[in-house]
Amino acid sequence: MSNVVASISYGERGRILLVEDSATLASEAAELFIAAANSAVEERGIATIALSGGSTPKQMGLLLAQPEFSRQIPWHLTHIFWSDERWAPLESPDSNAGEARRNFLDHVPVPASNVHVYDIEAEDPAASAKSYESDVRSIVLTDNGVPRFDLIFLGMGEDGHTASLFPGTAALRETSRLVAPNDVPKLKTTRLTFTAPLINAARRVVFLAAGAGKATRLAEVLDGPIDVNELPSQIVRPQGGPLWLVDRAAISALSKQPES
Ligand code: 6PG
Numbered sequence: 001m002s003n004v005v006a007s008i009s010y011g012e013r014g015r016i017l018l019v020e021d022s023a024t025l026a027s028e029a030a031e032l033f034i035a036a037a038n039s040a041v042e043e044r045g046i047a048t049i050a051l052s053g054g055s056t057p058k059q060m061g062l063l064l065a066q067p068e069f070s071r072q073i074p075w076h077l078t079h080i081f082w083s084d085e086r087w088a089p090l091e092s093p094d095s096n097a098g099e100a101r102r103n104f105l106d107h108v109p110v111p112a113s114n115v116h117v118y119d120i121e122a123e124d125p126a127a128s129a130k131s132y133e134s135d136v137r138s139i140v141l142t143d144n145g146v147p148r149f150d151l152i153f154l155g156m157g158e159d160g161h162t163a164s165l166f167p168g169t170a171a172l173r174e175t176s177r178l179v180a181p182n183d184v185p186k187l188k189t190t191r192l193t194f195t196a197p198l199i200n201a202a203r204r205v206v207f208l209a210a211g212a213g214k215a216t217r218l219a220e221v222l223d224g225p226i227d228v229n230e231l232p233s234q235i236v237r238p239q240g241g242p243l244w245l246v247d248r249a250a251i252s253a254l255s256k257q258p259e260s
Helices: 022-044 055-064 096-103 125-139 212-223
Strands: 006-009 015-019 047-051 078-082 084-086 151-155 179-184 189-194 205-209 243-247
Touching (some): 015 022, 022 205, 055 096, 055 205, 078 096, 078 125, 084 096
Parallel strands (some): 151 205
């Protein structure tokens, strides 16, 4: 049964799927994961799904780790990637893949070879990004030479960043690499991130955003002028637009409100 209480179109900027709160958001995200994995396997024999870091995907992972969800997923044909990663070992709480493994993937029967983590023992982030791009190219089915994920989950930071595409950073201007290292001066670090050409080739992209802390930025991203350099989430324009799976608290500043 769907948790979605309203659907609001923002044209090319996407479609809002409204749920009540962060708990129903995680459950709806888990349902989207299951549906995407099954239809991709049915249609193409393989499912490729990219997760992101952040709090909401974590809640989704906790649900998917439970047998009633997990048993609905064709794990042997499902491949997991991450749309971004921190330059941190898997054991670190900063590692997106490490967190997902501990909460989720270590508790489901996914073959280890289907879980694609960034190599943070590579010489440097540039080398790691390059080898991750090769992994993506070797597994994800392509269309006109570009790999098309079945589903990419993204979050939106309160500064408007998505994946590790932060405001004012170089990876936002990337047009050829699919995965890039990205210096983030305000965090004094380098992150690894999918770039727009890879994100926008996906069959489906779903933002997960919950809580009042996202409200102002979400309104800027969907209602305001386009300024990708300041609002990187606006760079996400897959065919048909992204889905925005959001809770009531996150939509309070939007110009369009659900009819009640
Ligand atoms: C990361 C991310 C990042 C995240 C947003 C939203 O590794 O930090 O992938 O883009 O998705 O910051 O995070 P929340 O969902 O926790 O607000």
